[in-house]
């Protein structure tokens with residue numbers, strides 16, 4: 015028997031989802047081949063969470079994900095939970111901590127998570143083929159054939175785990191979509207998500223605040239996030255803006271509350287308490303000084319509070335709690351932490367991740383139209399969907 019027929023499953027993509035799937039299937043006794051064009055596995059894991067990998071979130075639930083079908087992620091997320099991943103992390107002696115909002119990070123380095131997944135794949139006798147581009151994928155006589163470096167490998171099951179096209183310089187591609195399309199699966203238009211937004215026109219004046227960050231509440235249509243925002247030389251970033259970017263569509267206005275913790279009529283009370291203080295100084299008690307300066311200029315709040323009419327102060331506070339920015343775009347896939355959209359969930363089983371009309375073909379992780387919030391949710395989806403497929407293969 016040639017080596018080509020010796021595998022039960024071929025997993026394309028040795029990232030978070032692919033390694034989890036390969037290790038899970040291998041541990042069940044399946045012969046697994048894991049292929050990646052990058053020379054090392056888990057590159058995005060290595061740079062994630064500032065090098066400490068925000069590997070899951072304690073508040074994981076389907077409401078933290080965007081998808082054309084909001085129910086699709088329920089099954090996998092419910093069967094492989096953050097606690098399950100923590101148990102694995104614990105078995106490998108990796109120390110971790112909760113930073114904020116349920117986000118769990120390694121105390122040491124993201125390398126530990128990659129080493130853990132590689133060790134799990136080794137223990138499950140997964141064969142890894144790294145550093146070779148996949149030249150061809152086809153399907154005949156109940157077997158998938160994958161050509162790598164002039165050599166054919168085949169298996170009755172194929173798992174697409176090559177992620178989405180965000181951050182191409184890390185080796186990210188739209189390969190999974192191309193293969194999926196070839197097998198007749200639909201693709202929900204991929205778009206950059208968790209991505210900085212760019213400002214132009216009048217809003218471009220805020221670029222002078224590059225480097226300033228403030229706690230805000232940002233809203234887009236019916237969605238809102240209360241976290242830090244960061245002004246950049248191109249526009250808006252920071253957790254609040256990255257989160258809202260996943261919901262933003264071209265021309266949507268964003269409403270930013272610069273005073274999320276401040277009570278109504280606060281400026282009026284400031285006026286009564288300290289009439290000889292300037293508006294700018296008052297605002298600087300609640301906001302970074304440079305932001306207070308730019309906002310008071312834009313609102314024409316000149317001079318002492320005592321000389322500004324109550325009506326003008328009320329109007330100013332109303333604008334400060336609903337400041338409208340209309341981004342003119344995003345920084346694109348080059349800067350997007352994830353890709354929203356992808357392989358349509360309507361063509362996949364939510365329990366097995368298998369294509370309903372192509373027996374043996376599976377898709378997991380970011381390649382699928384399931385996109386998490388910032389904060390460890392995307393890795394939890396990669397682990398859960400990888401595990402679900404690995405159990406079902």
Ligand code: FDA
Nearest residue numbers: 027029030031051062063068176177189379380390392393
């Ligand atoms: P992933 O992208 O991890 O893996 C895909 C693999 O397929 C890669 O190894 C790639 O080389 C390979 N591949 C691609 N095309 C191929 C081809 N044509 N042939 C062969 N192989 C191919 N999430 C989170 O929850 N917490 C966090 O802290 C962070 N931080 C973070 C920081 C940065 C800078 C980025 C860019 C992203 C994050 N993320 C994150 C998101 C997270 O990294 C992402 O959602 C998961 O890695 C997705 O896992 P997948 O396995 O689906 O794809």
